[in-house]
Amino acid sequence: MCLAVPAQITAIDGEADSATVALGSVHKEISLALVDGVEIGDYVLVHVGYALNRISPEEAQRTLALIDEAGGLDAA
Amino acid sequence: MTEVSGRLQIELRRTASGVAAAIRSSRPVAASRVFVGKGVEETASLLPGLFRVCATAQAAACAQACEAALGLEAPPLVNGLRELLTSAETVREHLWRILLDWPRLLGEDPDGPSMAAAMAAFSRLRAALSGDGDPFQPGSSDPQPQITAALSALRALLAVTIERVLGASPQGWLERAADADGLRAWASAADTAAARLLRAVETRGWAALGRSTVPDLPRLFTGQLEGLFVGEGSAALAATPLWQGGPAESSPFTRNLGQPLVAGLRRRCHNGLLPRLAAQLAELATLLPGLRQGIEGLGSRATASASPASEALPAGVGLAQVQAARGLLVHRVAIGNGRVRDYRILAPTEWNFHPSGPVASGLAGLPPMDEDQLLGFAGLFVIAVDPCVDFAVTIT
Numbered sequence: 001m002c003l004a005v006p007a008q009i010t011a012i013d014g015e016a017d018s019a020t021v022a023l024g025s026v027h028k029e030i031s032l033a034l035v036d037g038v039e040i041g042d043y044v045l046v047h048v049g050y051a052l053n054r055i056s057p058e059e060a061q062r063t064l065a066l067i068d069e070a071g072g073l074d075a076a
Numbered sequence: 077m078t079e080v081s082g083r084l085q086i087e088l089r090r091t092a093s094g095v096a097a098a099i100r101s102s103r104p105v106a107a108s109r110v111f112v113g114k115g116v117e118e119t120a121s122l123l124p125g126l127f128r129v130c131a132t133a134q135a136a137a138c139a140q141a142c143e144a145a146l147g148l149e150a151p152p153l154v155n156g157l158r159e160l161l162t163s164a165e166t167v168r169e170h171l172w173r174i175l176l177d178w179p180r181l182l183g184e185d186p187d188g189p190s191m192a193a194a195m196a197a198f199s200r201l202r203a204a205l206s207g208d209g210d211p212f213q214p215g216s217s218d219p220q221p222q223i224t225a226a227l228s229a230l231r232a233l234l235a236v237t238i239e240r241v242l243g244a245s246p247q248g249w250l251e252r253a254a255d256a257d258g259l260r261a262w263a264s265a266a267d268t269a270a271a272r273l274l275r276a277v278e279t280r281g282w283a284a285l286g287r288s289t290v291p292d293l294p295r296l297f298t299g300q301l302e303g304l305f306v307g308e309g310s311a312a313l314a315a316t317p318l319w320q321g322g323p324a325e326s327s328p329f330t331r332n333l334g335q336p337l338v339a340g341l342r343r344r345c346h347n348g349l350l351p352r353l354a355a356q357l358a359e360l361a362t363l364l365p366g367l368r369q370g371i372e373g374l375g376s377r378a379t380a381s382a383s384p385a386s387e388a389l390p391a392g393v394g395l396a397q398v399q400a401a402r403g404l405l406v407h408r409v410a411i412g413n414g415r416v417r418d419y420r421i422l423a424p425t426e427w428n429f430h431p432s433g434p435v436a437s438g439l440a441g442l443p444p445m446d447e448d449q450l451l452g453f454a455g456l457f458v459i460a461v462d463p464c465v466d467f468a469v470t471i472t
Binding site for chain 2: 002003004005017023031033034035036045047048049050052053059062063066067069070
């Protein structure tokens, strides 16, 4: 389904308005064009290369636990 | 994270007669099984947090399915709030494509500031209409929407649409672009990325490309849907749904065929590219005034919304159909002793990006073209049908 996955910001490139996020061992560049005021260490929801919004660490952990519970989210 | 969310891999192969297309999906279509064993309230709270992209439509479908299973009936005001917020989410999702993806396909920068403003307006609208409560909790009965704040948020959403998309009020746009000639005149004159994209589509001769004979998914009654979920082929339903043995389409295009502009374009271009882009613009222009009327009328809402009757369902089973941004979203839940026993979701992307569906068939019907043109058209066509996950188009 239409998942947006929580990820933690590990680096910010202010000039490019982008960030590096980590989900486990996976790192990825995302755009920060749609969010304001995020900082390194914050959790954001990521969808198709954009940070959608900042979420609390508790909400991030809750969502990640739910995704884990779904058993790795089998492919179709 | 894209990998966790799933993605669509669309592989094109040029042949002597045109193009062959193969679509592979890694979307987590069985993720709803995570709710099995959980309580109803917990499920309704957690589910929109998992399916974030169209969380409002998902929350509405969850609430309605659970209520149907439990024999509850939501009050008219609650149904009204759910419908309004789901429509507002459709506006937001159409704006996402139009403001972020359409410029990119023209070689322009995505309009991030306008999309950020639209997302903030949607969040304020949702908070205002929800009041202190949650209209998406099954059995929700006493919402206190804040009408003034909701109308203020809606004005912000409207301002983005007028200034950055339509270049006119929604009503003015609908009058001007009432038919194909009017749409062409608007696209020639307006100074927005949406208008420039439509101009480019006409100039490149792409308006009617992408046609296929895949039929529209008809309006389905609850009993017919239940047949899909429990009948032959039900195991494959969530990933590769079929209706009457074949693929079908449920999208903003099929949903807006009642609009004169879209119906007229269909006569000229069948289900090719231009009618699909026009359908998203027309729906945007229609939903925004409808949202204002709906919010203003909340206080006097007296009749129940039309929701499908729960005929032909076993005890404890509930089905809900919601028109999400990208097409029909169906939830089916089985509840026993207050716990979810089974939870399944059928989402529009699975119809529209079925291996034999409208995208695969539309791309396979393309005439011979060079590689750059093929990649450019395919990317735009996929965006126009609008999957809810990331995708990649490759030529092999």
